[in-house]
Amino acid sequence: MTCDFQLLHWPAEDRASFGHFAAVMAEVQARIHAISGETTGVPVPRAPRVPTPRECAAMMLKHRRDARAIAGGDGDMFGDPAWEIALAVFHAEGQESDAALLETAGLSPTSPVGARWINLLLTRGWVERREDGHLHATEKMVTILNGYFARL
Incomplete structure (x- = not known):
């Protein structure tokens, strides 16, 4: 008053x-x-969340597996072993065995194809094998994949 x-x-x-x-x-x-968002009011749209590079790698691996599954017997036409192994290593962050990485990449763990591609990735400096025996992404590969996913 x-x-x-x-x-x-x-x-x-x-x-x-x-x-x-x-x-x-x-x-x-x-x-x-x-x-x-309290009480009543006009909701304000928010920008969508941008996925992390590792989430992008997981999405790409899933889409590639889905394409191979749809193609059935012709699924090998969608294969690119070096790329898929690199995505699997990047996504796993050193937590998976070679066999699990190859399965994630759509390759047979007992096939010599996967071992050849892993050796090529090791030779080119994209991956390294650490004390724990698992493959890890090198700084070179992380830089390349982060740059690639940033442009998507």
Whole structure:
């Protein structure tokens, strides 16, 4: 009540300015509620979350496996062993055995093809075998794949 009483003693121009200020603040408060999703209000669209490079690698591996599955007996036409092994190593972050990586890449763990491609990736410096015996992505491969996924 005291605030209202003091407001009566303000000049008309000051009361109008205060009224405008109060209206603007009410609008700001309404927008904050709308953005936060509280009470009622117009939802504000948010930008979609950009997947991480490792999530991109997992998505690509899944799409490639799906294409081979759809093709059935002609699934080998979709093969690119070096790329798929590189994606599998990148996604696994050193947590998988060679056999599991080859299976993820769509190759038979007992086939000599997978071993040849792993040796090529080791020779080219894309992967390295660490003390734990697992394959790990080198800085070279991480840089290349991060650059590739950033452009998708």
